[in-house]
Amino acid sequence: MQHLGNDTIIDYLHRELAPGEDAAVLMHLEACADCSVRLNLESAIGGRLRAQAKAEELDLPLGMREAIMARIAAEAAAPTPWERLAAWLRPAVVVPVVAAAALAAVLIPMGTQHAAAPTLPVMYYLEEHAAHAQENPLADRSATVMMTSLERTASTETVPMMQAVNAASLVDSGAR
Amino acid sequence: MPRKPVEPSTPEQNAFVERAIEQYGKATYNFAYRLTGNEADARDLTQDAFIRVYRAWRSFQPGTSFLSWIYRIVTNLHRDELRRRKGRFQEEIPEDNAPQEFGGQKPLAVHPIDDYVERQLSEPLSRALRRLSSEQRQVIILADIEEYSYQEIADIMGCSIGTVRSRLHRARALLRRLVLQEQERPQQTR
Numbered sequence: 001m002q003h004l005g006n007d008t009i010i011d012y013l014h015r016e017l018a019p020g021e022d023a024a025v026l027m028h029l030e031a032c033a034d035c036s037v038r039l040n041l042e043s044a045i046g047g048r049l050r051a052q053a054k055a056e057e058l059d060l061p062l063g064m065r066e067a068i069m070a071r072i073a074a075e076a077a078a079p080t081p082w083e084r085l086a087a088w089l090r091p092a093v094v095v096p097v098v099a100a101a102a103l104a105a106v107l108i109p110m111g112t113q114h115a116a117a118p119t120l121p122v123m124y125y126l127e128e129h130a131a132h133a134q135e136n137p138l139a140d141r142s143a144t145v146m147m148t149s150l151e152r153t154a155s156t157e158t159v160p161m162m163q164a165v166n167a168a169s170l171v172d173s174g175a176r
Numbered sequence: 177m178p179r180k181p182v183e184p185s186t187p188e189q190n191a192f193v194e195r196a197i198e199q200y201g202k203a204t205y206n207f208a209y210r211l212t213g214n215e216a217d218a219r220d221l222t223q224d225a226f227i228r229v230y231r232a233w234r235s236f237q238p239g240t241s242f243l244s245w246i247y248r249i250v251t252n253l254h255r256d257e258l259r260r261r262k263g264r265f266q267e268e269i270p271e272d273n274a275p276q277e278f279g280g281q282k283p284l285a286v287h288p289i290d291d292y293v294e295r296q297l298s299e300p301l302s303r304a305l306r307r308l309s310s311e312q313r314q315v316i317i318l319a320d321i322e323e324y325s326y327q328e329i330a331d332i333m334g335c336s337i338g339t340v341r342s343r344l345h346r347a348r349a350l351l352r353r354l355v356l357q358e359q360e361r362p363q364q365t366r
């Protein structure tokens with residue numbers, strides 16, 4: 001009589017044999033004590049693994065949920081690409097940019113002909129920023145305010161802004 | 177590696193993750209613990225897995241098994257971590273081509289083994305599990321502890337049923353051999 005292979009016994013134990021083969025194995029097991037003992041051993045190993053896993057079962061560590069939710073909150077607050085760019089620009093770059101923009105805005109009306117005079121809103125914002133920058137050049141809040149208004153400035157006043165940026169890059173590289 | 181922009185988290189997204197931790201956190205942690213064999217790695221793995229759940233929550237299909245999904249995530253993260261460590265530490269886990277088993281048909285003496293096994297098996301099994309390759313250990317955990325079908329294991333591990341089958345056969349052969357060695361030991365007056 002051909003005995004069952006170990007692999008067949010394992011597949012049988014896990015109920016993974018095709019129906020025909022499964023029935024044949026069952027018939028063999030009923031007639032063969034040796035193979036039954038081997039099946040029992042495999043079955044006992046499985047049972048012992050489960051019992052052991054259950055006995056060793058751990059509770060979720062305290063604070064795990066909070067740690068995960070904190071990481072999620074941090075990830076949700078992580079900067080978008082635009083915010084990363086903004087972060088890169090502030091405040092070392094932004095402050096000089098604004099200062100230079102303010103300077104340009106002051107200088108341009110005084111007789112230079114290559115650009116139109118800034119409109120009133122632009123003047124207002126630039127002066128406002130210069131004041132912020134002087135009060136507290138490194139304050140995150142003022143830098144944020146400056147970024148927002150820089151966007152508005154850029155859309156209404158291209159030429160002085162370009163000059164301001166050029167000036168700012170000089171200021172910035174000089175500062176290092 | 178650039179990450180794709182994360183959508184702003186919504187209350188339902190957070191609620192989804194919280195509920196998932198509540199219901200499956202313990203199972204996930206225990207699965208990670210059995211894979212890694214230590215609590216610190218299991219903790220990291222569990223956290224990372226739920227972060228993935230958070231990022232990919234929309235790809236979870238309701239009506240499918242969440243546990244299978246997160247086990248798959250844990251399995252992948254664990255595999256990545258092992259690859260990363262392989263460069264830095266000496267690999268202590270044997271490769272998948274584990275030692276060959278004895279001739280498959282070794283006849284056993286006919287005596288009741290169950291009682292003995294029930295009492296004495298734990299210790300050798302713990303040791304034996306540690307000697308399996310990580311793939312073999314995974315397949316034992318999934319097939320024998322979690323009692324998944326071969327098809328479900330293939331889905332979780334991202335491999336074919338044939339691979340599941342052969343890994344399980346090898347892993348079981350190793351466990352069996354260790355158990356039989358332990359069993360013979362008391363009879364040999366050493």
Ligand SMILES: [Zn+2]
Pocket residue numbers: 002003004028032033034035036
């Ligand atoms: Zn037989």
